[in-house]
Amino acid sequence: MGPELLHLSAAGVSLVLDCRGPGLPSVVHWGAALDDEEITAGLMLAAAPQPIGFSVDGAVRVSPVPEQSSGWLGTPGLAGHRDGRAWATAFRVSRIERDAAGVRILATDPEAALDLAIDLELHPSGVLRARAALTSTAPGTYWLEHLTIFLPVPERTAELLDFTGHHLRERQPQRTAFTHGLRVRENRTGRTGYDSAYLLCAGTSGFTDRGGEVWALHTAFSGGARSIAERTYHGWSALGGGELLLPGEVSLAAGETYRTPWLYAVYSATGLDGVSDRFHQHLRARPRHPATPRPVVVNTWEAVYFDHDLGRLTELAKAAAAIGAERFVLDDGWFGSRRDDTSGLGDWFVSPEVWPDGLGPLVDVVRGLGLEFGLWVEPEMINPDSELARAHPDWIMATGARLPRTARQQQVLDLANPDAFDHILGRLDALLTAYDIAYLKWDHNRDLVEAGHPGSGRAGVHDQTRAVYRLLDELRARHPGVEIESCSSGGGRVDLEILERTDRVWASDCIDAHERVMIQRWTSLLIPLELIGSHIGAPVSHTTHRNLPLSTRAGTAIWGHLGIEWDLTRASPAELAELAAWVALYKQVRELLHTGTLVHADPADPAFQVTGVVSRDGSDALYALIATATSASYPPGTVGLPGLDPARTYHVRPQPPGDVADGNAAAWGAELPWCTPRGIRLNGRTLGTVGLRLPVLFPDRVLLVRVTAVEEA
Numbered sequence: 078m079g080p081e082l083l084h085l086s087a088a089g090v091s092l093v094l095d096c097r098g099p100g101l102p103s104v105v106h107w108g109a110a111l112d113d114e115e116i117t118a119g120l121m122l123a124a125a126p127q128p129i130g131f132s133v134d135g136a137v138r139v140s141p142v143p144e145q146s147s148g149w150l151g152t153p154g155l156a157g158h159r160d161g162r163a164w165a166t167a168f169r170v171s172r173i174e175r176d177a178a179g180v181r182i183l184a185t186d187p188e189a190a191l192d193l194a195i196d197l198e199l200h201p202s203g204v205l206r207a208r209a210a211l212t213s214t215a216p217g218t219y220w221l222e223h224l225t226i227f228l229p230v231p232e233r234t235a236e237l238l239d240f241t242g243h244h245l246r247e248r249q250p251q252r253t254a255f256t257h258g259l260r261v262r263e264n265r266t267g268r269t270g271y272d273s274a275y276l277l278c279a280g281t282s283g284f285t286d287r288g289g290e291v292w293a294l295h296t297a298f299s300g301g302a303r304s305i306a307e308r309t310y311h312g313w314s315a316l317g318g319g320e321l322l323l324p325g326e327v328s329l330a331a332g333e334t335y336r337t338p339w340l341y342a343v344y345s346a347t348g349l350d351g352v353s354d355r356f357h358q359h360l361r362a363r364p365r366h367p368a369t370p371r372p373v374v375v376n377t378w379e380a381v382y383f384d385h386d387l388g389r390l391t392e393l394a395k396a397a398a399a400i401g402a403e404r405f406v407l408d409d410g411w412f413g414s415r416r417d418d419t420s421g422l423g424d425w426f427v428s429p430e431v432w433p434d435g436l437g438p439l440v441d442v443v444r445g446l447g448l449e450f451g452l453w454v455e456p457e458m459i460n461p462d463s464e465l466a467r468a469h470p471d472w473i474m475a476t477g478a479r480l481p482r483t484a485r486q487q488q489v490l491d492l493a494n495p496d497a498f499d500h501i502l503g504r505l506d507a508l509l510t511a512y513d514i515a516y517l518k519w520d521h522n523r524d525l526v527e528a529g530h531p532g533s534g535r536a537g538v539h540d541q542t543r544a545v546y547r548l549l550d551e552l553r554a555r556h557p558g559v560e561i562e563s564c565s566s567g568g569g570r571v572d573l574e575i576l577e578r579t580d581r582v583w584a585s586d587c588i589d590a591h592e593r594v595m596i597q598r599w600t601s602l603l604i605p606l607e608l609i610g611s612h613i614g615a616p617v618s619h620t621t622h623r624n625l626p627l628s629t630r631a632g633t634a635i636w637g638h639l640g641i642e643w644d645l646t647r648a649s650p651a652e653l654a655e656l657a658a659w660v661a662l663y664k665q666v667r668e669l670l671h672t673g674t675l676v677h678a679d680p681a682d683p684a685f686q687v688t689g690v691v692s693r694d695g696s697d698a699l700y701a702l703i704a705t706a707t708s709a710s711y712p713p714g715t716v717g718l719p720g721l722d723p724a725r726t727y728h729v730r731p732q733p734p735g736d737v738a739d740g741n742a743a744a745w746g747a748e749l750p751w752c753t754p755r756g757i758r759l760n761g762r763t764l765g766t767v768g769l770r771l772p773v774l775f776p777d778r779v780l781l782v783r784v785t786a787v788e789e790a
Contacts, residue, residue: 083173083180084116088203088355090344094180095121099169100147101140101184101195104229107205108292108344126312139313141195141226142209144168151309152259152317155193155211156222163189163219179206190215195226202358205342213329221327225303226340227317230292234279234314237306238349240599241272245587245620247568248275248599255279255314260306263321267300267489267525267538268565269572274304276352276603277316284348286677287719291345293352294318295603297573298338300525300542316342323536341573349602350676350719357605357675360576367560367580370667371607372403372449373660374640376518379588379619381644383410383417385431389646391442396645398446400653401660405443406451406518411436413463419486422458423465425504440512451516452508456501457545458522459490465500472497474525474541477534481527485566489528492548493540502551509556519549519579521565549578562610571600576608581638583610588642589618590625590633591777594686594703597637598677606690607671611637613656615644625777627652631659632701632735632779636670636688639663658734669697676720678768684708685771687716695722695761698784699732704774717768718784721761726787729764730756735781752780758787 083094083102093106093116105124128136133148140147142154146167158164168184168191175181179198185191192212199205207226213219234255239262242249248271253260262274280291294316296302301321308314318340327335341359345351360366375397381389385407394405409415411432413424421428427435436452443450459466459473461483466473474489475481481488492498508514530537549561560580563570567586576582584600587593593611600609613634617624634640639660645653670690678687684707689700700718721727731737731752749772751757764784772780 082116085179085199086110087199087201090203092199092205100138101142101168102182103138103140107228109346143227152307154225154227157220159217159219166191168193200359203355204359207340208337210334210336212334213331216331219329221329221335223319223322224337225317225319227315228342229315230279232314233281235282236280238278240275243271244567245585247271247585247596250599255308257308257310262304264302267528268521269299269570271569277304277306279306279316285679286349287679288348291349291352293343295341295573296338297341299570299572299575300538323538326536326539338574353602353675356603360605371638371671373401374404374406375402376406376408376640376642378408379614379642385410387438390439392646394443394446398448400657402448404449404451404516408453420460420462422455422460422487423463436512444513449515450513451518452514453518455520455522456505457490458487460486461488471531474528474537475531476527476529484523487523489525491530492544493537498544502548505552506555509559516560518562518564521570581608581610587620588612588614589621589623590630591623593633594705601675606637609637610640612640612642614642627655628735629777629779632781635663666699669699674720678716678719680716682708682710682713691720696786700782702771702780704776704778706776712773713771715768715770717766718764721764723762726758726760726789727784728756728758728787729784730754732781732783735779
């Protein structure tokens with residue numbers, strides 16, 4: 078293998094770059110691993126397109142930043158200009174650097190007065206990470222419209238999977254055919270968004286949880302973003318992504334550089350479960366990935382809302398400790414004039430009206446019970462009815478003199494303004510210094526509409542997003558032990574860049590277990606379970622008014638970072654005892670759930686969802702059989718339990734307290750042979766292929782199955 082080809086390989090994945098010629102390299106192959114012996118000049122010849130001489134004479138080479146100068150007439154990787162000039166580039170490689178992390182390609186275009194750097198990293202998990210940096214090298218201004226990175230996928234990809242949704246129903250899957258033309262998903266909400274593409278997947282026809290080839294891409298940015306799938310008539314298919322820039326938002330003077338967000342890309346030969354496994358392994362290998370057991374959280378929001386009272390919250394904390402909680406989080410309503418959601422945002426001072434002695438008495442109660450203390454904040458927003466807004470109306474994002482329309486009685490604080498940034502940093506720093514706070518629930522409750530810098534009127538979503546990153550980074554540097562949750566009116570800010578600075582995401586404001594089955598299933602395609610906040614709510618859901626039994630609410634919530642959002646002082650003794658049993662189970666299995674391999678079965682019966690986690694060594698597993706509707710079969714059919722070692726023998730039985738789902742034996746007067754405390758023994762091959770007979774369950778019921786390896790005598 079000579080200098081004309083570069084090969085990155087890890088965990089069964091190869092990326093091969095064709096570095097011939099002075100122009101930007103092209104990707105010859107991204108997918109299943111190739112041996113070094115296979116990567117020869119013959120590979121380039123085999124993959125080379127026929128030069129047909131339409132757009133240009135000779136072959137068209139498409140780089141990760143496609144250029145029209147190469148003959149490419151699809152979506153350009155770079156769009157911008159210098160007052161109408163330098164709108165087309167012809168980069169020439171000046172240097173290619175390779176190290177243990179990957180490859181850096183350095184290129185320049187003297188005529189356009191631009192330098193380009195492209196970083197490609199293939200991590201041990203098989204996750205490919207890419208970004209680009211553009212630098213202006215001449216006087217004047219280069220106005221950047223977009224810088225987008227593309228990765229080719231084979232023509233055999235036939236279907237696209239991405240996501241949509243809305244508040245209380247985030248990350249809902251949608252499939253379309255991968256046809257000729259351009260599919261663009263744009264997010265203009267100023268945050269990652271409920272309906273972001275999230276992951277854009279291209280797969281072979283009929284790919285499933287456990288089968289088919291899938292190429293998946295995630296644009297890791299918390300502001301505006303674009304995700305692209307393009308297929309052209311001349312044999313090029315690709316996925317791409319980058320930041321969505323508003324008009325005039327990024328301009329480069331001489332020496333200034335713009336960097337794209339990281340693009341994360343995965344190839345899987347084993348369906349969607351292979352995609353999630355690669356992402357989960359990558360995230361768990363990060364140096365600052367949470368290393369301690371994820372504590373059981375009790376959050377006060379759906380228990381007391383804005384009704385803060387030391388006596389009432391003390392009783393709630395005592396009830397939380399009694400059922401085994403480990404963290405107590407005081408939600409909205411503790412500061413300024415914040416008695417409802419119409420005022421006080423921005424005034425990050427403890428309310429003397431509600432807390433005349435400060436938060437100290439409550440913190441002392443919580444810490445005295447052995448619980449960590451957490452606090453809700455929303456630092457990026459401001460109510461017009463606040464002391465801060467009255468003192469600094471010039472800190473509110475706007476296009477000029479005209480303020481944007483309010484949303485939830487809120488405007489957006491311009492954190493790119495150094496004075497506003499320093500004020501918020503100072504207030505949060507003071508709170509974390511004054512009180513023993515282990516956790517911040519960091520909310521963000523509105524879209525960014527007409528989000529400009531009030532002095533100039535210039536668009537400011539890019540600057541605001543970067544300022545939020547700097548704020549989180551500085552706060553973490555000052556208080557490294559504090560954990561932070563990314564909440565954005567539910568699941569509106571879930572991406573890998575915010576997770577570089579936070580310790581979990583709030584998947585949705587809807588904690589109705591029926592809705593959470595799908596929300597958590599698809600959130601976990603990218604994010605491992607230990608980073609997904611998942612709470613047990615009250616018997617009647619706050620957001621849907623659906624009434625579900627505790628076994629369903631808890632049996633769904635343990636598949637994440639468990640919390641409770643329920644006024645436990647009003648729960649019955651029987652409910653508290655059952656809840657304590659579920660908390661005990663979570664503590665018993667959280668290491669398994671938060672380190673093992675997430676798997677999903679593909680049951681023929683659409684009324685059932687089957688989720689499981691198998692330990693990395695194959696010795697232990699937990700599965701949830703979830704009935705989301707009434708089965709079309711009576712009794713239901715069978716389902717395989719995926720992910721087990723085919724050569725090992727396993728003990729299979731129901732897992733208390735999720736072993737009795739009403740609608741099972743109690744209703745029908747007979748138990749399935751395997752569904753008893755004694756259980757059965759089978760090898761992993763049989764469990765994966767023949768599987769288990771599904772029980773008859775009422776809709777919205779969960780049955781847990783524990784599977785442990787048996788050492789043969």
